Amino acid sequence: MNGRWRAFLRLFAVQGAWNYERMLGVGMGYAAEPLLEDLGNADPARHAEAVVRSAEFFNCHPYLAGLALGATVRAEYDLVPGQQIIRLRTALCSPLGALGDQLFWSGVLPALIAAALIAVCFGAGTWVVVAFLLLYNLVRIATGAWSLRTGLAAGASVGQEISRSWLPKAARWIGPAAGFLVGLAIPLVGAWSLQWARDAQVAVAGAVALLGVVLSFRFRYTMTSVRFALGAIALAVVWRWTA
Amino acid sequence: MNTLPVLLVLLLWGTIVGLDVVTFPQSMASRPLVAGTVSGMLIALVTPDVPLNAIFTGMLVGSVLELYALDVLPVGAARYPDYGPATVAAVYAALGWRPEAGLGGATAVGLLTAVLGGWTMQMVRRANAVAIQKKAADLAAGDSGAIRALQLGGIRRDIARSAGVTACGLLLGIVVWPLVPSGTENFRWVSVVAVGGGVAAALGGAIRGAGRTRRLAWVMAGLAGGILLVGLQ
Numbered sequence: 001m002n003g004r005w006r007a008f009l010r011l012f013a014v015q016g017a018w019n020y021e022r023m024l025g026v027g028m029g030y031a032a033e034p035l036l037e038d039l040g041n042a043d044p045a046r047h048a049e050a051v052v053r054s055a056e057f058f059n060c061h062p063y064l065a066g067l068a069l070g071a072t073v074r075a076e077y078d079l080v081p082g083q084q085i086i087r088l089r090t091a092l093c094s095p096l097g098a099l100g101d102q103l104f105w106s107g108v109l110p111a112l113i114a115a116a117l118i119a120v121c122f123g124a125g126t127w128v129v130v131a132f133l134l135l136y137n138l139v140r141i142a143t144g145a146w147s148l149r150t151g152l153a154a155g156a157s158v159g160q161e162i163s164r165s166w167l168p169k170a171a172r173w174i175g176p177a178a179g180f181l182v183g184l185a186i187p188l189v190g191a192w193s194l195q196w197a198r199d200a201q202v203a204v205a206g207a208v209a210l211l212g213v214v215l216s217f218r219f220r221y222t223m224t225s226v227r228f229a230l231g232a233i234a235l236a237v238v239w240r241w242t243a
Numbered sequence: 244m245n246t247l248p249v250l251l252v253l254l255l256w257g258t259i260v261g262l263d264v265v266t267f268p269q270s271m272a273s274r275p276l277v278a279g280t281v282s283g284m285l286i287a288l289v290t291p292d293v294p295l296n297a298i299f300t301g302m303l304v305g306s307v308l309e310l311y312a313l314d315v316l317p318v319g320a321a322r323y324p325d326y327g328p329a330t331v332a333a334v335y336a337a338l339g340w341r342p343e344a345g346l347g348g349a350t351a352v353g354l355l356t357a358v359l360g361g362w363t364m365q366m367v368r369r370a371n372a373v374a375i376q377k378k379a380a381d382l383a384a385g386d387s388g389a390i391r392a393l394q395l396g397g398i399r400r401d402i403a404r405s406a407g408v409t410a411c412g413l414l415l416g417i418v419v420w421p422l423v424p425s426g427t428e429n430f431r432w433v434s435v436v437a438v439g440g441g442v443a444a445a446l447g448g449a450i451r452g453a454g455r456t457r458r459l460a461w462v463m464a465g466l467a468g469g470i471l472l473v474g475l476q
Contacts, residue, residue, distance in 0.1 A: 012268040017397030019371035020320065026375065030394040033387050048385035055382055055390050062269060105316050106452060109271065113309065116276055120306055126298060129280045136271050179458040182313060182449045183465020184472075190442045191473040193307050196343040197435060204432075205439035212443020213450070225314045225447060226324055226354050229440030233351045236436040240429035 006034035007069065008148055014065045022057045028069055029055025035073045035152075050076040053085055059093050061100020063143055064167075068092045070151020071158035080156055088156055095159075099167050104140070107174030112136050114181035121185075121192040208232055248289045253331050254409050256285055260327035261405020265317070265364065266398055273327030275312050275353075279305020282334040300342050301334045307346060308333060308353050310441030314448030325360025328405055329353045332412025336419050340430075347433025348419050350441070356412035363408055367400045 014027035032054035040047040053072070060068060068089060075085045116124075116132040154161040162168075190209070194202055212232070215223045256278075263273040271277065283301020290297075312326045333353030337345035374396050375382070381389035446466070453459035 013266065013394070013398060015265050015269070016267060016401070017371050017375075017394045018265060019368050019375060019397075021372040021375055023320070026371075026390060026393045026397070029387075029390040033390065051385035051387055051390070052383060101316065101318055105318065110313060113271075113274055113276060113313070117306060117309060120276070120302060126280055126284065126302070129277050132274075133271065133277060140270075175456075175458050176461040179449065179453055179461035180465040180468075182445065183462040183467075184469040186310070186442055186445045186449070186466060187469035187473050189306050189310055189445075190438055191476070193303060193346070193438045193441075194435065197431070201431065201435045205435045205442065208436050208439025209442035209446065212440055213447045216443065216447040216451075225311060225440070225444030226358060228443065229311065229437065230351065230354055232436045232440050233347060233354075233433060236347070236433045240432050243429070 003034035003037055004148070004152070007031050008066070008145065010034070011062075011066055011069065011144060011148065014062050022055070023059035024062070024065060025055050025058045028058050028065060031065070031069055032073055035069070036076065039076060046076070046079070049082055053082060053089075056086070056089070058089055060096035061104065063104055063140055064096045064100040064147050066144055066147030066149075067096060067151040067158055067162065070148045070153070071155055072151075074152050074155035078155055084156070088158075091159070095162065099162070099171055102171040103143075103167065103174060107171065107178045108136065108139055111174060111178035111181050114178070114185035117185040117189050118181070121188040246290065249286055249335070250413055252285050252289050253282060253335055253413060254406065256282060257328040257331035257409025257412065258402060258406040260331065261325065261360065261408055262398075262401055264325050264327050264360075264405075266401040273325075275308035275326050275330040276302070276305040278327050278330040279303075279308065279334050282331045286334070286338065296342075297334075297338060300337050300345070303342050303346065304334045304337050304349050304353070305330055307350055307438055307441045308357075310438075310445040311350075311354065311357075314444040316452070322361050322365055324354070324357030325364055325408065326353070326357050328360055328409040328412055329355075329357035331409055332356045332416050335413055336416030343434055344430040345434075347430055347435075347437040349416075350434075350437035352412060352415045352419055355415060356408060359411055360404075360408045363404045367397070367404050370400055371397045 010031040014024055014031055016030070017026040018024065029051065036047060036050050036054065039050060058068065071092070072085055072089055075088060112132055112135060116128050119128040150161055150165070151158055190205065194205055212225065212228045215228055216225060260273040260278045263270055279301040280298065283298040286297040308326055308330050315323045317323055330353055333349040336352040337349035374393055378389045378393060449462045450459065453462050
């Protein structure tokens, strides 16, 4: 297995040592190790400096970390000054974080999970879970492979490559689709979960949902959805036991 | 249903999905819909004589907890509930009841376990930072071995965390079981409230996530379409 493959596989655990000090830093250093091996043979002093830099503070979306990893490793081989590589890493944090969050956490993931939920509500069997996993991971693995390849090819000019790529367009496009599918899934899952319920019980569920939404906006920082639900469930238990 | 083979299989599965949430490989096996359905399948596999449909129960509990999980953006430093092991525990808690009666208690078990999971995730992150401080000199010297040790240490900590959270959740499921006589009308009402809470979580999350962008219009369009479809069914 060559260094690029090992680095790609190690990127799946890039958050393995996530912490509040260096965030993804250690995971990036771990993934960079196989890519930097040749540098160790050619220039041991530069290699030691590169290893130090590879594990310093870094944060971005984990699926796009390959872009930063590839770009900084390529810059090390191109003998770009160390300070410039540190600035490159720092500059990549926010855009890669924002793009990845928008594309995956707010886009692909809710869209696909909502589609799977809708399929379940229309009677799909367990295959829908397999289909969700396959499709999601196909997108995720393809994106990860593209990220590392693009980063290694672009080096210090990776920023231009990102802005020219499909990423910003896809991030803009997927948001509305995810919003629509999630909106569609919510009442369907609610109704499917309560298919045994009487009309009065469905009405109560609707009232609880409405109250939960209103309270979560009125008391935004204290009334989380979990706190509301646990409180409501506790009240329901007390009410039914004392009725 | 608290037979040892079921508990052991679910403990293993809960540990795998707990690791999947952040550390490795983030394949989304930890999503409640997946974790719940697979839990049901595993239970059915280990104990084919389960009186109720374990796979359906897993899918049902997973779908309701998925509504809660839709409210969560797993962004970097934020603390968020860990729904992977929580769903495994919730499915276990739901077994043995009729699904409509067990759903409320199972959701409560799931939510409590998820909160515990989020809290322990922060503990692991702090422990990782302490380990890094201890190896600061090696890191400053460019020692690849130190990076490897820190990475593997972090993964080991998360495996232990995931197993611990799953074990606590399963224990909670065992405790909740005898409290509820199966199939009672009273506990259907608790399930009604649990589903209502899930709808509130997903809807609130979708509206907040959309902000005042055009995405909000799409959320509302989807919601209208969903309500229409429910009416037509």
